Amino acid sequence: MNVIGSSTRTSAACLFSKILTSPRARIKISWDIVCSKHSGLGSRQYEYDLVVIGGGSGGLACAKESALLGAKVAVLDFVTPTPLGTYWGIGGTCVNVGCIPKKLMHQASLLGEAVREARSFGWQIPDKVWCDWSRLREAVQDHVKSVNWVTRVQLKEKKVTYINARGYFKEPHVIGCVSKDGKEKTITAEKVLIAVGGRPNYPQIPGAVDLGITSDDIFSLKYPPEKTLVVGGGYVGLECAGFLSGLGFDVTVMLRSIALRGFDQQMATLIREDMERRGIKFIDECIPTNMQKVGKGKLEVSFKSVKEKQEVSKAVFKTVLFAIGRKPATEQLQLQNAGVDYNPETGKISVTDEATNSNGVYAVGDVLEGKPELTPVAIQAGKLLARRLFSGSNKRMDYSNVATTVFTPIEYGCVGLSEEVAKKEFSDNLEVYHAFYKPTEFTVPQKDTSSCYLKVLCLMKEPRTIVGMHFIGPQAGEVIQGFAAAMKAGITMEQLQDTIGIHPTTAEEFTRIFITKRSGLDPSVQSCCS
Ligand code: FAD
Numbered sequence: 384m385n386v387i388g389s390s391t392r393t394s395a396a397c398l399f400s401k402i403l404t405s406p407r408a409r410i411k412i413s414w415d416i417v418c419s420k421h422s423g424l425g426s427r428q429y430e431y432d433l434v435v436i437g438g439g440s441g442g443l444a445c446a447k448e449s450a451l452l453g454a455k456v457a458v459l460d461f462v463t464p465t466p467l468g469t470y471w472g473i474g475g476t477c478v479n480v481g482c483i484p485k486k487l488m489h490q491a492s493l494l495g496e497a498v499r500e501a502r503s504f505g506w507q508i509p510d511k512v513w514c515d516w517s518r519l520r521e522a523v524q525d526h527v528k529s530v531n532w533v534t535r536v537q538l539k540e541k542k543v544t545y546i547n548a549r550g551y552f553k554e555p556h557v558i559g560c561v562s563k564d565g566k567e568k569t570i571t572a573e574k575v576l577i578a579v580g581g582r583p584n585y586p587q588i589p590g591a592v593d594l595g596i597t598s599d600d601i602f603s604l605k606y607p608p609e610k611t612l613v614v615g616g617g618y619v620g621l622e623c624a625g626f627l628s629g630l631g632f633d634v635t636v637m638l639r640s641i642a643l644r645g646f647d648q649q650m651a652t653l654i655r656e657d658m659e660r661r662g663i664k665f666i667d668e669c670i671p672t673n674m675q676k677v678g679k680g681k682l683e684v685s686f687k688s689v690k691e692k693q694e695v696s697k698a699v700f701k702t703v704l705f706a707i708g709r710k711p712a713t714e715q716l717q718l719q720n721a722g723v724d725y726n727p728e729t730g731k732i733s734v735t736d737e738a739t740n741s742n743g744v745y746a747v748g749d750v751l752e753g754k755p756e757l758t759p760v761a762i763q764a765g766k767l768l769a770r771r772l773f774s775g776s777n778k779r780m781d782y783s784n785v786a787t788t789v790f791t792p793i794e795y796g797c798v799g800l801s802e803e804v805a806k807k808e809f810s811d812n813l814e815v816y817h818a819f820y821k822p823t824e825f826t827v828p829q830k831d832t833s834s835c836y837l838k839v840l841c842l843m844k845e846p847r848t849i850v851g852m853h854f855i856g857p858q859a860g861e862v863i864q865g866f867a868a869a870m871k872a873g874i875t876m877e878q879l880q881d882t883i884g885i886h887p888t889t890a891e892e893f894t895r896i897f898i899t900k901r902s903g904l905d906p907s908v909q910s911c912c913s
Pocket residue numbers: 436437438439440441442459460461462463473474475476477478480481482483485548549550551578579580581598619712715716747748749750756757758759761
């Protein structure tokens with residue numbers, strides 16, 4: 384029997400052939416059909432059932448789940464160093480240069496804030512407290528490396544072959560694997576998953592690539608960044624600006640247009656205002672035009688207004704961090720050899736249920752056109768795809784109502800529609816409830832609560848289904864996660880208002896919300912127990 388794969392599958396195949404004492408070709412063919420039709424495990428014309436190009440969030444999830452279901456799987460992962468020379472291990476963006484190191488640095492910055500606040504709660508703390516960048520960097524990198532190691536162990540345990548090489552298509556089922564030293568080998572697979580994620584963009588201005596850094600460098604930067612210019616006002620820009628400022632560095636953010644485009648703009652404005660109150664400076668509607676060294680550790684940045692199209696100023700920084708978006712790593716894949724269509728402008732791939740237009744070639748994660756670029760999205764899509772490919776499942780990925788949080792110093796979590804989009808979609812059928820609130824933990828240290836605000840968007844028509852929830856405050860990610868589950872289950876405004884809160888928490892504010900924007904009533908802080 385020509386069936387290769389996991390031990391379970393191989394022993395099932397052996398049993399089958401033993402029972403059928405006469406192993407005729409007819410029987411072999413019918414077994415292969417059973418395998419390929421019902422489990423996705425085809426006859427072994429290829430070395431692997433699945434080859435995954437890209438060992439990040441989506442690729443690893445799909446590889447591990449597929450192996451669990453009996454598929455023979457290989458994962459290729461390769462990190463091209465940044466212009467500064469930074470590189471990292473297996474696990475992709477989230478683990479190495481994204482969510483995880485970002486959350487740890489965010490936490491380090493929140494701890495600084497907490498230490499300062501602790502004085503008002505009676506803690507005796509020296510006047511000068513500061514964060515040692517090199518110790519923080521080491522601690523963060525130690526954790527990242529431990530995750531890299533665990534990932535490799537997991538792959539081994541699950542019998543997934545890990546190949547540390549850059550993959551590209553030679554043919555739809557034939558993958559070239561180029562290792563660091565330039566050696567190349569070829570492997571074949573019945574199914575191929577593209578999960579190569581993306582890398583940060585640099586602007587096309589003199590000095591940017593040689594002198595600037597990106598989020599790929601910041602978490603392992605050998606020196607404290609000190610006075611920093613962050614170019615870009617998306618998730619990455621504002622999050623990096625937030626933690627760097629919280630760690631005590633002088634930070635300026637340069638915006639080409641608005642902060643957090645695509646998010647609810649009332650919430651984005653509150654986030655920006657909070658950052659400004661913390662001392663972060665903003666340069667509006669400008670883009671950099673040139674960068675040059677003007678002394679040891681000094682970078683002069685020239686910039687111009689996007690409106691007047693003329694150079695308005697120059698400023699000197701120690702570090703310039705570009706956070707101007709990311710592009711998918713599809714350029715080197717030679718997609719044309721597999722006949723995979725992609726958008727030449729964005730480099731992204733359109734899929735239907737994660738299947739590309741090329742038979743047997745799939746894609747998940749940040750490479751997908753028009754899908755949220757978030758780790759849990761890539762993971763869920765990868766897992767569900769594996770189940771559809773190898774266990775006959777028909778469960779599809781639902782990309783709607785994905786909750787997200789921007790980890791700025793005061794966090795912003797949301798799920799569902801922004802007020803702008805909801806208004807467009809539902810016009811007069813939209814009700815917006817809102818409130819400012821005062822977290823109990825903000826009272827003793829007398830922290831500014833001007834940006835502590837939440838709103839709920841629901842339909843006017845019964846059953847008044849909720850279509851958006853927005854929350855700014857401490858631990859916004861933790862707050863919004865449970866409400867995302869409620870929204871997935873179709874929660875209505877009445878059900879939310881019938882929910883008994885947990886007191887004293889900030890999440891309970893969602894259950895106390897009663898003022899509509901339409902009423903014109905003052906949404907400012909109500910008493911804690913009203
Ligand atoms: P990736 O995780 O990027 O993995 C792709 C892998 O493929 C990489 O290891 C890459 O080196 C490798 N590769 C590329 N080309 C090849 C090739 N030809 N051959 C072999 N290997 C290749 N998301 C959240 O949900 N929450 C957050 O808080 C969050 N914070 C973030 C913070 C930052 C600074 C950044 C940049 C991103 C953040 N994200 C966050 C987004 C999240 O990291 C991504 O959505 C997620 O990692 C995408 O997973 P992926 O599998 O598509 O790709």
